[in-house]
Amino acid sequence: MKDRRAAMAMVSPTVVIVALVFVYPLLVSLWTSFQYKVLSQPDLNRFYGLGNYQWLWKEPRFWDAFSRSIVFLVFTVALSIAVGMLVALLLDHYCSHWPWLKALYLVPMVVTPVVVGIQWRFLLNAQFGALTWLLEAIGLPIGGAWLTKPIGAMFWVIVVDIWYYTPMVILLFGAGLESIPTEIRDASRVDGATAWQRTRYIFVPMLKPVLGVTLLIRTIGGLRAFDTILVITEGGPGRATEVVNLLAYRYGLQYFDMGKASAMGWVMLVLALVLTVLYIRLLRVRVSVS
Amino acid sequence: MSRAEEQPRDGFPGAGSAPWIGRLGWLRPSAILGFAFLGAYLLISLFPIYWIVISSIKTRVDTLAMPPVWVFRPTINAYLRVFVFENYGRYFFNTAVIAASTTAISLAVGSMAAYVMDRYRFRFSDLIAYSLLSTRMIFPIVYAIPLFLLFRDLNLLDTHLGLIIAYTTFSLPYAVWIMSGFFAAVPREIDEAAMVDGCSRFGAFCRVILPLTAPGLAAATIFILLLSWNEFLFALVLAGGGKAKTLPVAAAQLIGQREIQWNELCAVSTATILPLLIFFSLVHKYLLRGMIAGAVK
Numbered sequence: 001m002k003d004r005r006a007a008m009a010m011v012s013p014t015v016v017i018v019a020l021v022f023v024y025p026l027l028v029s030l031w032t033s034f035q036y037k038v039l040s041q042p043d044l045n046r047f048y049g050l051g052n053y054q055w056l057w058k059e060p061r062f063w064d065a066f067s068r069s070i071v072f073l074v075f076t077v078a079l080s081i082a083v084g085m086l087v088a089l090l091l092d093h094y095c096s097h098w099p100w101l102k103a104l105y106l107v108p109m110v111v112t113p114v115v116v117g118i119q120w121r122f123l124l125n126a127q128f129g130a131l132t133w134l135l136e137a138i139g140l141p142i143g144g145a146w147l148t149k150p151i152g153a154m155f156w157v158i159v160v161d162i163w164y165y166t167p168m169v170i171l172l173f174g175a176g177l178e179s180i181p182t183e184i185r186d187a188s189r190v191d192g193a194t195a196w197q198r199t200r201y202i203f204v205p206m207l208k209p210v211l212g213v214t215l216l217i218r219t220i221g222g223l224r225a226f227d228t229i230l231v232i233t234e235g236g237p238g239r240a241t242e243v244v245n246l247l248a249y250r251y252g253l254q255y256f257d258m259g260k261a262s263a264m265g266w267v268m269l270v271l272a273l274v275l276t277v278l279y280i281r282l283l284r285v286r287v288s289v290s
Numbered sequence: 291m292s293r294a295e296e297q298p299r300d301g302f303p304g305a306g307s308a309p310w311i312g313r314l315g316w317l318r319p320s321a322i323l324g325f326a327f328l329g330a331y332l333l334i335s336l337f338p339i340y341w342i343v344i345s346s347i348k349t350r351v352d353t354l355a356m357p358p359v360w361v362f363r364p365t366i367n368a369y370l371r372v373f374v375f376e377n378y379g380r381y382f383f384n385t386a387v388i389a390a391s392t393t394a395i396s397l398a399v400g401s402m403a404a405y406v407m408d409r410y411r412f413r414f415s416d417l418i419a420y421s422l423l424s425t426r427m428i429f430p431i432v433y434a435i436p437l438f439l440l441f442r443d444l445n446l447l448d449t450h451l452g453l454i455i456a457y458t459t460f461s462l463p464y465a466v467w468i469m470s471g472f473f474a475a476v477p478r479e480i481d482e483a484a485m486v487d488g489c490s491r492f493g494a495f496c497r498v499i500l501p502l503t504a505p506g507l508a509a510a511t512i513f514i515l516l517l518s519w520n521e522f523l524f525a526l527v528l529a530g531g532g533k534a535k536t537l538p539v540a541a542a543q544l545i546g547q548r549e550i551q552w553n554e555l556c557a558v559s560t561a562t563i564l565p566l567l568i569f570f571s572l573v574h575k576y577l578l579r580g581m582i583a584g585a586v587k
Contacts, residue, residue, distance in 0.1 A: 006491040007406045014403035014462060021459045022425055025436035032435065087331055090324050103574040108335055110566040112520040114538040115559040118545060119338040122345070122552060130341055130358040163335070175578055220427050227522045231542055248431045253527060258435050265432035272427045 033263040039256035052263035062264065064239065065247040069268075071154070072243055073222040076161040081214060083162065084169025085207075089199060091170070092177045102174060109167045117231025120160045124232075150240030153233045157241050160228050165221060169214055176210035177203065212283040219275055223268060244268055339563070346556035353553040368557035378540060378558055385519060385536040386565075388450055392457040392518040393511055399458075400465025401473075401507070405495055407466070408473040409481070425463045430523040433459070438527050448532025456524045461514040468513065472506030473499070508576035512569070519566060537562045 036048040056062045087105060095101045108116075123131035124143050132143030146152035180203065188198050226245040229235065235242035235250070242250075244264055252261030345353050347364040372378040437456055438447070446452035476499055484494035500507070525536045530543075541558045544550070570577075 003491050004410070007410050010402040010492065010495070011406040013399045014466065017399065017458060017462055018425075021437070021455060022433070025433040025440065025459075026428070028436035028439070029432050083331070087328065090328050094321070094324055094328065099575065102578075103571075104332060105335065106574065106577065107339065107567070107570065110516055110563065110570045111339060112522075112538050112541075112559075112562050112566070114520075114522050114542045115342070115563050116338075118541060118555060118559050119342045121545070122556070123338055123341060125552075128354040128356050128358075128552075133357055163338070167335070171577065178578065224429060226430070227538075227542075231545055245429065245431065248429075249523075252431060252435055258439075261431060262435055265429045265435075268429055269427065269432060272429075276427065 029262050030266065032258050033266050035259050037257075037259040039258060048259060052259045053267075055260060056263055056267065061239070061242075062244070062247065065242050065244045068154070068241065069223065069243040069245075072158060072161070072225065073219065075158045076165065076222045076225070077215070077218045079158075080162045080166045080169055080218060081211075084166045084214075085173050085211075087166070088170045088173035088177060089203065091174065092203075093195065105170050106167045108164055109171070111164070113164070113227035114231055116160065116164050117228040120156065120163075120228075121232050124156060147233070148237050150237060153237055153241045157225075157229050157232055160232060161222070161225055164228065165218065168221075169218065172210055172214045172217070173207060176207045180206055208283075212279060215283065216276060216279050219279070220272055223272055339567075342556050343560050343564075345553070346560040348553065350553045353556065368553045369561070372554050372557050373561070378537070378561070380533075381535050381537045381540045382561060384450065384534055385538075385562075388453045388457065388534070388536060389515055389519040391450075391454045392461050393514045395454065396458055396461035396465045396514050397507060397510055400462050400510070401469045401500065401503075402495070404466045404469035405473050405499065408470055409478065425460055434523055434527045437524070441528055446528075448529045448534050450534050452528050453525060453534055453536070456528055457518045457521060460521075461517055464513050464517065465510050468510040469503065469506050472503040476502050505576055508573055512573055512577055515569065516566065 033052055034048060034050070036044060036046050036051060038044065091102055091105065111119075120131075123129050124147050126132060126144035126147070129144055135141070135143040142152065142155070147156055184202065184206075185198075188202055193202070224245065225243065226249065229241055229243060229246060230249070233241045235246045245268070248261045248264040248268075251257045251264065346368055347366065348359065348362050349365055349367065352359045352362045373382075441447045441452050441456075446455070480498060480502070481491075481494050484498040485491065489497060520538060521536075522538045522542065525539045526542070529535055530539055537558065541555065541562060544555050544558060
């Protein structure tokens with residue numbers, strides 16, 4: 001059929017691109033994770049079996065990074081969703097007549113992650129950071145010098161991630177609220193529901209699918225966090241903010257140990273897949289593709 | 291106060307169809323608390339951006355003044371230093387070319403695929419759909435390394451083309467994902483009518499269907515332009531040192547230096563985000579629409 005052939009022709013560029021620059025690198029990456037491959041020692045390249053994974057299993061530096069990734073993930077996902085949901089509901093209540101005001105809340109989304117890191121590093125600078133000065137003026141010595149303490153550094157990279165990704169949550173929930181039919185809102189008003197009742201018994205249940213999607217997107221995003229941490233703390237002080245992504249980056253691009261870096265990437269990928277399946281099963285997230 | 295007493299029973303502003311300004315509902319404690327929270331959040335949300343923009347037009351001394359200087363004489367010296375006397379104009383150009391090409395290619399290729407996948411069912415269409423979805427899950431480092439090894443063999447390191455190819459891998463899924471929601475909303479009868487009138491399938495797609503999904507194209511453009519303009523890890527790995535270096539990489543490398551020139555860094559950062567801020571202010575309404583059609587169905 002001629003029509004079907006035209007359709008095939010239209011879909012084939014995507015298939016070719018997906019195969020060449022997605023499936024192929026993925027397979028190479030998996031293969032690399034089973035090899036001893038350090039670019040600076042080419043004569044030692046060999047098939048290594050599960051050697052890299054065994055090394056990871058025994059390496060305390062990896063487990064430290066892994067637990068940091070989990071802590072980072074839990075805080076950033078929980079808090080960004082809590083704050084974002086609250087802002088979205090309040091905006092829907094109070095500012096539904098001002099779309100441009102809603103747009104202002106989304107502005108941080110467009111900022112380059114590297115620039116986000118630069119902004120906060122500048123604001124939190126110990127000598128001339130505006131935020132350090134402001135926080136000290138109100139009696140909170142948590143800027144500047146505190147950033148050089150392990151706990152302070154972790155605190156701030158989490159805060160920055162929340163700052164950066166909450167607008168995404170506001171956008172998703174805003175879209176969810178917008179798609180609640182006006183008939184339902186009007187009906188609840190006629191029935192005399194208070195604002196709280198309406199939120200609790202109508203909006204929140206109707207937003208459940210959105211919550212699932214948001215949780216999924218934020219979890220994957222939280223596991224991927226890299227650029228901002230690299231710029232703000234470079235994984236420091238010491239290794240206090242060295243999450244798995246940073247460790248993989250160090251091994252791959254500073255020690256040129258491609259095998260171990262790939263293995264770390266695959267461990268995180270499997271973790272992301274497991275969490276995704278869990279969400280889909282437990283929360284019945286509908287992931288619509290086409 | 292007579293207006294305030296006429297409020298509907300649920301009482302919060304904006305509840306009725308009339309604008310809330312006409313009432314005095316916002317004097318209620320709950321509303322004051324709500325507005326205070328929204329205001330405080332907005333302040334925290336925008337201040338870091340404001341501060342870096344404003345610091346870029348200060349003198350070097352004012353940038354580092356303590357306590358911070360709020361009123362000052364603006365100067366463009368920092369911009370002159372980075373864009374005239376150093377190479378940052380070139381990096382800006384690289385970023386723009388790579389982001390624009392990636393967006394154009396992903397949209398052209400992706401919208402065709404999304405359209406066909408919505409209208410037909412192939413043996414492999416589920417496979418394509420799921421592999422597209424899973425690209426959003428894979429860590430950049432996982433395929434940055436193989437791409438580095440591959441591009442090294444193909445002499446694509448430090449080239450615009452290499453980065454465009456690499457960026458297309460993660461942009462294409464977004465294009466397919468966003469556009470498929472919009473194509474699903476266009477009734478099939480429209481295709482059929484166009485084809486009865488003598489269009490081929492491809493002609494019907496180009497002349498009739500695609501114009502109908504213009505808001506979807508706008509939404510996809512925003513997402514992909516942002517992704518490819520802001521991308522860091524691929525740019526660092528595949529073109530970190532050479533002639534195709536992009537602004538995010540250049541900015542991050544500035545911070546790696548021993549003594550950070552904050553004034554210049556603020557100027558580079560502002561130049562990196564300003565086009566995005568302007569673009570966003572023009573098209574922000576499509577962002578919400580794209581979300582409604584795509585993610586939140």
